[in-house]
Amino acid sequence: MPSSLSSAPGAQPAAASVGPAVATPSGSATYVDWASIIGGALFAAALSFVLITFGSAIGLTMVSAEPGEGVSLRWVTIAAGIWFIWVAISSFAAGGYITGRLRRPLGDAPAEEVETRDGAHGVLVWALGTLLAVLMASSGVGGLLGGASSAAGSLAGSASEMATEEIEGYAGRMLRSDGNLPSAEARSEIASVLSRSLAAGEVSEEDRTHLANIVAAETELSPEQAQAQVETVATEAEELRAEAVEMAEQVRIAAVIGAFVVAATLLVSAAAAYFGASTGGQHRDRRISFRHYGRPY
Incomplete structure (x- = not known):
């Protein structure tokens, strides 16, 4: 009889109740609309x-x-x-x-x-x-990050090596006098020394003395006047380089903050x-x- 079968030893227990089943899509239906x-x-x-x-x-x-x-x-x-x-x-x-x-x-x-x-x-x-x-x-996110990185990289490069036009300008100011025009070789030598020194960080005392000797030989200035003129221009060039380094650092920090x-x-x-x-x-x-x-x- 059914009643005796359901209570017989070894009979399987009734299935436990479960929560509502989640429907699954059938055919061409999909969860993603x-x-x-x-x-x-x-x-x-x-x-x-x-x-x-x-x-x-x-x-x-x-x-x-x-x-x-x-x-x-x-x-x-x-x-x-x-x-x-x-x-x-x-x-x-x-x-x-x-x-x-x-x-x-x-x-x-x-x-x-x-x-x-x-x-x-x-x-x-x-x-x-x-x-x-x-x-x-x-101008989306990729362009924003790429532009910030490019700007930081460009300024960092210009901070370590100043532009050729600026170096030539400083060389011309060192050789400025009321006498004869300096030779192209002297201007080129001063520009080369300045470029190498500023790329290293500062104009050393040895380079300042060498520049003063060139200025004194090419102009009618006394050694003391040539030395003072070299000191003035070299100090100004170093300050400009320090400003470029600071600007590059600020741009780098701004780029990092902007990315975050x-x-x-x-x-x-x-x-x-x-x-x-x-x-x-x-x-x-x-x-x-x-x-x-x-x-x-």
């Missing part, structure tokens, strides 16, 4: 373009061609960085929200699973938008896209429209 992802990415790109254009207009009102007028370059850079952070985060959050509203849920998955899928679609919006910015926009800020902004933007898509999915399931925002009910 690329149409909603592309739509959200395009919306995020368009919104960021509008906000960046608006920020550029504000930035132009902060600067002036008149000396001493307008906001300093330092504060303009800080304001531009803050605006870039806000634009990236808000644009990806809005794009994720649009994707969450447009995504078509599959099956009767639990609420936690639905929220995770919506958030994952927001992250894909962020990934697609970032790739589009790097690949298609010349961009990376951190992208990570925060990914989180904003995730939560934006999750919020959009909740509003989709609860059938909340935009016209209900701001109402007490």
Whole structure:
């Protein structure tokens, strides 16, 4: 009899109850709704373009061609960085929200699973938008980092080796006098000594003495006057090189900080896209429209 069979020793126990099963897509259905992802990415790109254009207009009102007028370059850079952070985060959050509203849920998955899928679609919006910015926009993240690195490298190179025109100018000033014009050989020798010395960091005492002897031989200056003239020009050249080194260091530090800020902004933007898509999915399931925002009910 059935009752005796069910209670017989060795009978298999009844299967334990389990939670609701997560539906799996069948046929051509897929969990990834690329149409909603592309739509959200395009919306995020368009919104960021509008906000960046608006920020550029504000930035132009902060600067002036008149000396001493307008906001300093330092504060303009800080304001531009803050605006870039806000634009990236808000644009990806809005794009994720649009994707969450447009995504078509599959099956009767639990609420936690639905929220995770919506958030994952927001992250894909962020990934697609970032790739589009790097690949298609010349002023995107890749261009920003590349430009900063190139600027730092160029200034570092110019700091270790001054321009030929500047070296020639210092050589001409050392040979300046009211007498005859100095020979081309003397100018070339002074330029060579200055270039080698400044590349090493400073003009040594031995090089200063050698330069003073050349100046005294090529001009009508006394040895003391030639030495003083060499000291003045050499000190000015060393100060200019020190300023170039300091500028290169500041650019390097700015490039490092900028790279970290961009990376951190992208990570925060990914989180904003995730939560934006999750919020959009909740509003989709609860059938909340935009016209209900701001109402007490």
